[in-house]
Amino acid sequence: MTAEAPLLKSGSPRRIATRRRLLDAATALFAARGLHAVTSAEIARRAGLATGTFYLHFDDKHQLFRTIVFDALDSLRARQDTASRALEPDSRAEMRAWLEEIAFFTEENRDLIRVVFGRGGESAALAEEIHEQVARDIEQRLLRQQARGALPVALHPGIAAQARAASLTRVVAWWAHDLRRATRSEIIETLLHLDPGGGQNPVPN
Amino acid sequence: MTAEAPLLKSGSPRRIATRRRLLDAATALFAARGLHAVTSAEIARRAGLATGTFYLHFDDKHQLFRTIVFDALDSLRARQDTASRALEPDSRAEMRAWLEEIAFFTEENRDLIRVVFGRGGESAALAEEIHEQVARDIEQRLLRQQARGALPVALHPGIAAQARAASLTRVVAWWAHDLRRATRSEIIETLLHLDPGGGQNPVPN
Amino acid sequence: MTAEAPLLKSGSPRRIATRRRLLDAATALFAARGLHAVTSAEIARRAGLATGTFYLHFDDKHQLFRTIVFDALDSLRARQDTASRALEPDSRAEMRAWLEEIAFFTEENRDLIRVVFGRGGESAALAEEIHEQVARDIEQRLLRQQARGALPVALHPGIAAQARAASLTRVVAWWAHDLRRATRSEIIETLLHLDPGGGQNPVPN
Amino acid sequence: MTAEAPLLKSGSPRRIATRRRLLDAATALFAARGLHAVTSAEIARRAGLATGTFYLHFDDKHQLFRTIVFDALDSLRARQDTASRALEPDSRAEMRAWLEEIAFFTEENRDLIRVVFGRGGESAALAEEIHEQVARDIEQRLLRQQARGALPVALHPGIAAQARAASLTRVVAWWAHDLRRATRSEIIETLLHLDPGGGQNPVPN
DNA sequence: GATGAATGAGATTTCATTCAT
DNA sequence: AATGAATGAAATCTCATTCAT
Numbered sequence: 001m002t003a004e005a006p007l008l009k010s011g012s013p014r015r016i017a018t019r020r021r022l023l024d025a026a027t028a029l030f031a032a033r034g035l036h037a038v039t040s041a042e043i044a045r046r047a048g049l050a051t052g053t054f055y056l057h058f059d060d061k062h063q064l065f066r067t068i069v070f071d072a073l074d075s076l077r078a079r080q081d082t083a084s085r086a087l088e089p090d091s092r093a094e095m096r097a098w099l100e101e102i103a104f105f106t107e108e109n110r111d112l113i114r115v116v117f118g119r120g121g122e123s124a125a126l127a128e129e130i131h132e133q134v135a136r137d138i139e140q141r142l143l144r145q146q147a148r149g150a151l152p153v154a155l156h157p158g159i160a161a162q163a164r165a166a167s168l169t170r171v172v173a174w175w176a177h178d179l180r181r182a183t184r185s186e187i188i189e190t191l192l193h194l195d196p197g198g199g200q201n202p203v204p205n
Numbered sequence: 206m207t208a209e210a211p212l213l214k215s216g217s218p219r220r221i222a223t224r225r226r227l228l229d230a231a232t233a234l235f236a237a238r239g240l241h242a243v244t245s246a247e248i249a250r251r252a253g254l255a256t257g258t259f260y261l262h263f264d265d266k267h268q269l270f271r272t273i274v275f276d277a278l279d280s281l282r283a284r285q286d287t288a289s290r291a292l293e294p295d296s297r298a299e300m301r302a303w304l305e306e307i308a309f310f311t312e313e314n315r316d317l318i319r320v321v322f323g324r325g326g327e328s329a330a331l332a333e334e335i336h337e338q339v340a341r342d343i344e345q346r347l348l349r350q351q352a353r354g355a356l357p358v359a360l361h362p363g364i365a366a367q368a369r370a371a372s373l374t375r376v377v378a379w380w381a382h383d384l385r386r387a388t389r390s391e392i393i394e395t396l397l398h399l400d401p402g403g404g405q406n407p408v409p410n
Numbered sequence: 411m412t413a414e415a416p417l418l419k420s421g422s423p424r425r426i427a428t429r430r431r432l433l434d435a436a437t438a439l440f441a442a443r444g445l446h447a448v449t450s451a452e453i454a455r456r457a458g459l460a461t462g463t464f465y466l467h468f469d470d471k472h473q474l475f476r477t478i479v480f481d482a483l484d485s486l487r488a489r490q491d492t493a494s495r496a497l498e499p500d501s502r503a504e505m506r507a508w509l510e511e512i513a514f515f516t517e518e519n520r521d522l523i524r525v526v527f528g529r530g531g532e533s534a535a536l537a538e539e540i541h542e543q544v545a546r547d548i549e550q551r552l553l554r555q556q557a558r559g560a561l562p563v564a565l566h567p568g569i570a571a572q573a574r575a576a577s578l579t580r581v582v583a584w585w586a587h588d589l590r591r592a593t594r595s596e597i598i599e600t601l602l603h604l605d606p607g608g609g610q611n612p613v614p615n
Numbered sequence: 616m617t618a619e620a621p622l623l624k625s626g627s628p629r630r631i632a633t634r635r636r637l638l639d640a641a642t643a644l645f646a647a648r649g650l651h652a653v654t655s656a657e658i659a660r661r662a663g664l665a666t667g668t669f670y671l672h673f674d675d676k677h678q679l680f681r682t683i684v685f686d687a688l689d690s691l692r693a694r695q696d697t698a699s700r701a702l703e704p705d706s707r708a709e710m711r712a713w714l715e716e717i718a719f720f721t722e723e724n725r726d727l728i729r730v731v732f733g734r735g736g737e738s739a740a741l742a743e744e745i746h747e748q749v750a751r752d753i754e755q756r757l758l759r760q761q762a763r764g765a766l767p768v769a770l771h772p773g774i775a776a777q778a779r780a781a782s783l784t785r786v787v788a789w790w791a792h793d794l795r796r797a798t799r800s801e802i803i804e805t806l807l808h809l810d811p812g813g814g815q816n817p818v819p820n
Numbered sequence: 821g822a823t824g825a826a827t828g829a830g831a832t833t834t835c836a837t838t839c840a841t
Numbered sequence: 842a843a844t845g846a847a848t849g850a851a852a853t854c855t856c857a858t859t860c861a862t
Contacts, residue, residue: 015821039856041824050823055858121329128325131375152398159387159395162379163372170336170371171364182364190364193357194399219841220846244831255848260833425842449835451845460844465837531739538735541785562808569786569797569805576785577778580746584777592774600774603767604809629862630825654852656828665827670854 019057021047026064031111035065035122062123065115069126072112076105090144092192099191102172103184110176117173127169135165138195164195224262226252231269236316240270240327267328270320274331277317281310295349297401304396307377308389315381322378332374340370343400369400429467431457436474441521445475445532472533475525479536482522486515500554502606509601512582513594520586527583537579545575548605574605634672636662641679646726650680650737677738680730684741687727691720705759707807714806717787718799725791732788742784750780753810779810 025047029038040061044054058064080101087094106113117127139161145151168191175187182190230252234243245266249259263269285306292299311318322332344366350356373396380392387395435457439448450471454464468474490511497504516523527537549571555561578601585597592600640662644653655676659669673679695716702709721728732742754776760766783806790802797805 012821018821040858041856044824052824052859053822056821060857121326121332124326124329154394154398156387156391156395159376159379159391160399163376163396163399166371166375167368171368174364174367182361186361186364189359190361191368193359194365194368217846223846245833246831256832257834257849258847261846265832422842428842450837451835454845462838462845463843466842470836531736531742534736534739564804564808566797566801566805569789569801570809572789573782573786573806573809576781580781581774581778584774592771596771596774599769600771601778603769604775604778627825633825655854656852666853667828667855668826671825675853 015057018047018049018053021049022054022057022064023068026061027068027112030065030068030115034119035061035115036119062126065123066126069112069116069130072105072109073130076101079105090141095195096188096192099188102168103187106172106176106187107179107184110179113173113176117169118177131165131169134168135161138164167191167194220262223252223254223258226254227259227262227269228273231266232273232317235270235273235320239324240266240320241324245269267331270328271331274317274321274328274335277310277314278335281306284310295346297397300400301393301397304393307373308392311377311381311392312384312389315384318378318381322374323382336370336374339373340366343369372396372399425467428457428459428463431459432464432467432474433478436471437478437522440475440478440525444529445471445525446529450474472536475533476536479522479526479540482515482519483540486511489515500551502602505605506598506602509598512578513597516582516586516597517589517594520589523583523586527579528587541575541579544578545571548574577601577604633662633664633668636664637669637672637679638683641676642683642727645680645683645730649734650676650730651734655679677741680738681741684727684731684745687720687724688745691716694720705756710810711803711807714803717783718802721787721791721802722794722799725794728788728791732784733792746780746784749783750776753779782806782809 022043026038026043029043029046038061040054041051043061043064044051058067080098083097083101084094087097116123116130121127139157142151142155142157142160146157151157171187171191175181227248231243231248234248234251243266245259245263246256248266248269249256252258259269263272285303288302288306289299292302321328321335326332344362347356347360347362347366351362356362376392376396380386432453436448436453439453439456448471450464451461453471453474454461468477490508493507493511494504497507526533526540531537549567552561552565552567552570556567561567581597581601585591637658641653641658644658644661653676655669655673656666658676658679659666673682695713698712698716699709702712731738731745736742754772757766757770757772757775761772766772786802786806790796
């Protein structure tokens with residue numbers, strides 16, 4: 001009945017442990033059966049908790065899934081930042097490092113990626129959100145290139161950002177579906193070729 | 206329980222007219238409210254027919270939607286074939302004509318495209334199917350280029366086909382969402398730049 | 411629109427032929443898949459006729475089935491009458507002949523019997539009707555025995571008729587289910603023993 | 616889609632009470648209107664519960680009905696066991712006691728019996744199951760008699776078991792339909808005569 | 821904090837029957 | 842006589858969410 005209850009974000013170690021159990025149980029179930037086929041009650045049961053406990057920690061199944069996904073994406077970002085620290089901003093080398101981290105991430109998070117981008121659009125809204133985030137980043141880079149005169153005039157930054165973000169997420173999803181479809185190196189080189197990123201010299205139209 | 210096959214050839218004018226009324230009613234409803242929010246009973250009602258009549262013509266809501274979508278895609282294909290008839294196969298001009306037809310189609314079928322590619326993945330399976338079809342076509346072209354030595358060796362045809370198909374469908378969906386986001390010409394030129402298609406000379410690596 | 415149409419019971423040779431095609435198609439379908447799983451439209455289709463034609467000849471699926479069943483039962487009765495013509499009424503010999511005809515009939519009409527008495531009570535009302543008819547016959551015989559003093563006083567004719575009719579129909583159904591369960595002779599002798607029928611002498615209590 | 620098993624042990628008093636309310640409501644409705652004419656939603660409503668609650672306790676209407684029926688049969692068995700405890704196994708006295716309990720049971724569970732065995736075969740599968748259970752019991756007894764030499768050689772135990780089980784269930788159903796059709800004593804004596812059970816001396820063929 | 825029993829809205833699909841042609 | 846397209850009522854079962862304990 002106390003309205004401020006939800007504000008106790010983290011609180012006791014017990015609460016944190018319960019939350020973790022729910023996250024772990026959900027991760028396993030989502031990987032195995034997809035988002036749709038798993039119910040909140042089932043997640044709670046697998047975590048050894050009661051149905052209602054679920055709602056003490058998460059608004060619903062989708063918010064929990066967002067948490068899992070964005071936690072993973074945060075770790076990817078962190079690794080990309082570390083990897084690019086010593087490299088020249090917007091350089092080809094930085095782009096390669098950036099893609100390399102994505103490739104490693106894909107290999108390590110196949111199940112998660114398949115749930116987000118596959119499974120018949122179960123989490124299409126989330127996939128869309130990720131796509132838009134990636135597209136924004138890419139558009140920023142394209143605008144910096146444009147300012148340097150390093151962008152072909154035929155390229156509309158907004159459109160190209162959509163196109164390249166879609167290429168990236170799609171290739172990642174396609175590869176995650178079956179890692180034997182290509183080698184890590186083929187993925188990286190092909191994406192690098194399609195999105196040359198920090199070319200130093202103005203590209204001819 | 207569905208023992209026998211078609212059984213209904215399409216036959217009588219009355220039958221054809223009824224089928225058309227269902228298709229029209231469904232198109233209008235899907236455009237207005239999306240796939241999920243529309244029921245088969247509602248489609249029948251809007252068409253001035255009884256609920257059960259729906260099932261005399263379509264297996265379910267999704268099969269009807271597929272019919273609408275693939276009918277539209279067939280007409281796009283037909284127009285692309287007509288447009289490219291006089292042009293040199295795998296040439297840049299053919300690619301431009303191909304993209305122009307897609308642009309026209311997008312302008313004329315905004316609602317349909319938004320239902321297929323937007324709306325939170327309601328028809329993700331269908332979108333996926335279309336993507337794969339496009340990807341197959343693009344891969345064929347890439348393989349022909351590869352055979353001509355016109356493909357950079359860094360480009361893995363399978364990966365590149367996924368990437369370019371994703372670019373194309375995504376840009377189309379993004380534009381259909383709001384045609385003011387770009388001009389038709391910007392769409393065509395940017396896509397043409399990203400997927401140069403029939404370059405005559407071997408591209409430097 | 412003419413009200414007397416149904417009165418044209420038999421009429422033209424064409425009508426008779428159509429009716430026969432419906433009966434034959436229905437017999438085959440019922441035998442193969444049971445009463446419930448077959449629709450009137452399907453019967454018509456198998457007969458090479460239109461859906462509506464069915465209703466020109468039969469009220470519905472069940473009335474058609476009754477027709478099939480009672481036609482068969484009429485033929486059984488006829489054969490029983492023929493067989494018992496030379497035998498003494500209510501004698502043991504007559505009872506044996508009566509049972510023998512039932513056994514032959516069962517062997518020749520396995521499918522029909524299985525649909526009537528098996529299949530999870532699909533045609534329970536019809537089975538019940540047959541049971542009652544058999545029970546009435548048996549009760550008549552018991553009352554004649556009672557009048558002759560040939561019935562144990564402990565036997566209530568109404569109750570015993572129910573019991574014996576149930577024995578008979580059940581054994582027939584059980585045997586029809588799989589003829590290898592018993593020989594024809596075992597069926598006849600066991601039923602004869604359970605329902606001695608025309609015992610000449612007063613049975614000791 | 617039903618992934619896991621029971622999950623609901625029966626547990627809390629509240630749960631048990633809810634289950635009982637559903638059983639009671641269903642019993643009343645089935646007795647009044649038969650199995651087919653009653654919906655699961657209606658049972659829940661009559662029990663003062665929500666529709667979905669029904670499915671928390673029973674798979675569906677039929678499983679609930681089975682529960683009611685087999686609970687009743689279990690109580691009959693228990694009473695028969697008690698009644699026959701002091702009597703000689705396979706004796707005529709035991710058979711009479713066994714039939715007496717059936718008669719009492721029939722008087723006390725008329726509605727239930729009428730739903731199971733009447734109503735146009737609504738629950739024919741259940742009736743069949745009960746018949747087979749009774750037939751198995753009877754066949755066991757017949758085999759013991761055969762071993763003792765107390766069975767006429769003309770009697771095939773399998774066939775006779777089917778016959779006698781059918782007699783029994785049919786007479787019970789017939790009587791339950793209208794108890795004024797016979798007295799309890801007439802029922803017992805007639806069945807006892809038809810199925811002498813533990814006759815001491817070898818029966819003449 | 822945790823429990824877990826209860827809630828209840830709502831789309832799907834079939835098929836016996838009709839009747840305009 | 843035959844056609845066959847159209848009718849339309851009705852019961853099922855799920856699962857996210859709540860709230861009394």
